[in-house]
Amino acid sequence: MRTKKALISEFIRHLYVKIVLGITACLVLILIVATVQAQEIDILLKGGHVIDPKNNINSKMDVAIVADKIFRIAADIPASASKKTIDVSGLYVTPGIIDMHAHVFHGPDVNSISANSHGGLQADAFSFRAGVTTVVDAGSAGWRNFPYFKSQVIDRSQTRILAFLNVVGGGMVTRYDQQDVTDMNPEMNAYMITRLHPNILIGIKSAHYWGDFTSVDKAVESGKLANVPVIVDFGEHSPPNSIESLFMEHFRPGDIFTHTFSEHAISETTGGRESIVDVNTRKVKPFVFAAQKRGIIFDVGHGAGAFNFNQAIPAMRQGFLPNTISTDLYNLSMNAAMKDMSNVMSKFLAMGMGLQDVILRSTWNPAQVIKRPELGHLSVGSEADIAVFNLKKGNFGYMDIRRTKISGTEKLEAELTLRAGRVVWDLNGISAPEWQMPTSTN
């Protein structure tokens, strides 16, 4: 006869077995469901080295895409679970690159700097082939011509185009228009951003102003009303205004100083921009570190005249790194030392910045600066904007705007670019099937 104790223990054992079986059944069910789901993967990027600074990923991982979203990131997602698998082994998989400073308000006006003119380039011609999926136009349009920018460029572009609105209503037409303080209308700027185009407009641009701080202050005023950052090209003051005052008194934390590494010959007559590295001692000015600590954002904005190794190399050696890497793409910079975003990123590799750091400053950092935290990373559920880079090895040269050169042993080349889950650039056809000679052909 069994004891009561034994009966209880048997009951518990049975219960235990039932629970285990139940859990197993549940697990199997979950697995089946998961497998069914997994077969719905549209594109699997397999075997690549993922660098996703936001999510702290820097390792070999597979990336699965369903429709236009990131579905899963994990080691060894089976190819059988996907309709299409692209072998990206030996390549780096990163969030789609964000070029935070470009001019893409392309149009026919030959007399305008970059509003509806040749100065602005077609985004799709430069973005995808450099791994870029989002470009931010730096104030080519103001509130008055932004509707044209939107209808004739932004709405027709495959590249995601966001924009800083110029503090001047007419945008970047001529240098003289940029001086018109009566056309700097904070209420109108804020209205345009918050009410009309909050999905596209992410900030305010002040540029090319010759006077005091009026243009910057009007931009900041607009920025406060719309709760967006301002980006400042502090270029042409005669005599130059104090950048210390700009950083510490006029800027809010989160406001952006672009053309960080420019070095102008400053004269009484033509003015210029005070540089962040002292031209005599080649030391980063102490308040620059303090400003960055305060939350001021330093953007590269390479351009045709705004990137000088004399500034960038000492600054980097002294521990000062730009928050964001960007091109200042426009007609004069495209064929000069700048070339494209991947070239500018590679230039920072050549100057000694680590690859992860370069990616951070071209993805998650700019996304945060422009307050678009849904961009610049590969989190599950986010839009599948992805760049796949080949890190070429060899002897490469990188120039600054004075046509002096440094050499480097690495160069980033965009192999594959996906925008919202679609392959929009495939340099070597890694997503394409092999061509077969038709059987009837001899």
Add this chain to the structure above:
Amino acid sequence: MYKQLNFKGELTSVFAVPLMIGLLFFACSSQVKAQDIDLLLKGGHVIDAKNNIDRKIDVAVKAGKIFRVAADIPASSAKKVVDVSGLIVAPGLINMHTHVYAGSNPGFTDGTSSQLPDAFAPRAGITTVVDAGTSGWRTFPDFKAKIIDNSMTRVLAFLSIAAGGYSADKAQENIAEMDVQKTVETVNKHADILVGVRIGRYDGTEWTPFERASEAAKLVNKPLFVECHLPMYSLEDQLNRMRSGDIMTHAFENVSERMTVVDDQGKVRPFVLAAQKRGVLFDIGHGGGGFWFNQAIPSFKQGLWPNSFGTDEHRTSMNSGMKTMLNVMSKYLNMGMTMPDVIARGSWNAAKSIKREDLGNLSEGSVADIAVLSVSKGKFGFVDSGNNKIEGDKKLEAELTVRAGRIIWDLNGLAASPFK
């Protein structure tokens, strides 16, 4: 005797001094001349089909022109020397089929489907682009003012027989606007830019548009450039109406709009080969849908070679299998065409076909349009318009592009000085 000698000596010196001065002057002046070389490309392998050069030789540029092409031109004779050893030095490339009337309208004409020439040409070694009829007699002046006169790249053009060019609307098919006289007048007025007449899009069955384009081309003694969007014309009828020197673009397309050049058995159709024999030229016109390996590879094997590597540059072709003209040229390198043949079709052959023998060569005295190219070795893939891929082990890349003596592209800072 002494006096005599002295006299003789004096006499000699009378002649000797001016002679020596003359010699010195000559030496100096030739020295001055030599120091006037603005740019010396040293140590490169020159491929110049016109001048039959395919060897290591230096190229000197002076005042925007090719000054001298010779072995071992001393570096000391030039203001600037660029070491191009290990690289190919070719005439500036000519892209025979582009759409560069970029603007803000929908479509190609003054439109967002066209590309700015300077945005894609210098970085691909191209110094001359030929616009494929994006403008017509009515729109050409605007095209010239906005794009042609404002580009670093040399822009030439075929003029469309359609008055507007290649606009998105049906108006371009209005026969009443296809004016031979106005087309001829425009071409003659801008003979330095307009290189022929183009028939581009017509959905009807009557041959009037084709015949008017052909008539205009004949009257200006320039080629007719035939695009593919002519669905009711048979390929054979089109080729039969083309004269020697006329150009059929999109040669290797495989789309419903036009019969393919290769038949279902993989044979190039005999009437196509006959047209080629008669002197009809075939341009690639790669585009987004105009280049298929199942056409190009059998054609290449059976002798139907493209005469030029037009890319059909536009908004939707640029990021597809086409990418750049060098990518298109690299496809043929990997299909088995030799480097000199590839370079010739990218430069001299193209120049001849548009009767611009001043271009596409490195003859002394011609404009210094130069492409310095590297051949990367590795594992590359090349995709056609059907998204099929072939693999290859070599790929062309533009290191340096010179336009009228000026460096307009320098990929790795070959001509730059080291940062100190």
